[in-house]
Amino acid sequence: MILKFEINLIRKLAILICCSSFLYAQSSFNKVGTSGALFLNLPAGAVAQGMGKAYSGMEQGASATFWNPALLGWEESTETFISYSSWLIDIHHQAAAVSFPLGGLGVGISQRLVTTAPMTETTTLQPRGTGESFRYQDLALGLSISRAFSDRFALGGTVKYIRESVADLYTQGMAIDIGSFYWVGYRDLRFYMVLRNFGPDLVFDGTFLDTRVKGNLKEEVELSYGEVGLPVSFSLGTAGSVWHSGSHSLLLAFEANHPSDYSPRLHIGAEYKYGNHLKIRSGYGLNYEQESWSLGCGIMAKNIFIDFAYSAMQDFSGILSYSMRYALP
Secondary structure, eight states, X not given: OHHHHHHHHHHHHHHHHHHHHHHHHTOOSOXXXXXXXXXXXXXXXXHHHHTTTOOTTSOOSTTHHHHOGGGGGGOOSOEEEEEEEEEGGGEEEEEEEEEEEETTEEEEEXXXXXXXXXXXXXXXXXXXXXXXXXXXXXXXXXXXXXXXXXXXXXXXXXXXXXXXXXXXXXXXXEEEEEEEEEEOSSTTOEEEEEEEEXXXXXXXXXXXXXXXXXXXXXXXXXXXOOEEBOOOXXXXXXXXXEXXXXXEEEEEEEEEEXXXXXXXXXXXXXXXXXXXXXXXXXXXXXXXXXXXXXXXXXXXXXXXXXXXXXXXXXXXXXXXXXXXXXXXX
């Protein structure tokens, strides 16, 4: 019965992939700037960044709340996860999560925060500054639940509360992630699919004044803010070990990503593992304007995992990321 259920579910998911791929293929141009809450696309964790974001089918544990909640289905212990990266133009990206088993389910609670340094307030009438400053802040809180239907197949979902604020303006909303994961049964080969950030459009509350010039006259018109969509994306990928010898092993991961505001992208990642104490990673992203290759490493001491990663940028300084996981024995 379980095997029959898995086969039928996989067929339905395959149909969903085909339909989603067809719909995304209809777009003949990149719709850059058509989505809001773009902080949800930032990679959470140095492991994921080091593997070039080819990570949605990699590891169980608390970090799965950001990448594929289905991986929580086999959770057997409590794990905490924290991450930090200094992103472009002085943007600070922090992420934290905890995961634990509960009544045959895997549960995760996550938080993501993006902040900026104080910025000078300017207006059309005072382009040199008003003497005031403001901050930009993004926040996402998530609750993930997953169930393993067998030792090979799991489904999971995440419900997220999203809030963006600029000075005294803000918008808030909800979104969901849906993930699936399947162990093929040959070595550690796996197949997975994830739909991220699906939800209603965001709208900033309030109104603003727009200054318009007619001849020698200037007038201010009160306008309302328009709606902006979430950065919906659909990912499917596979990963598995291609070499194993004694304490040495090499894993490759391939992940195709279909974002709603850009043309499809491909992520390629590799992880070399020596025993249980050292991991070296590398990744590459295709069809990016700024991002390309990345490098990372991780070490383990008892139940603590510490990871570092560096991502190169074409026109900006590279991005450094740090993360730590702690699994209760």
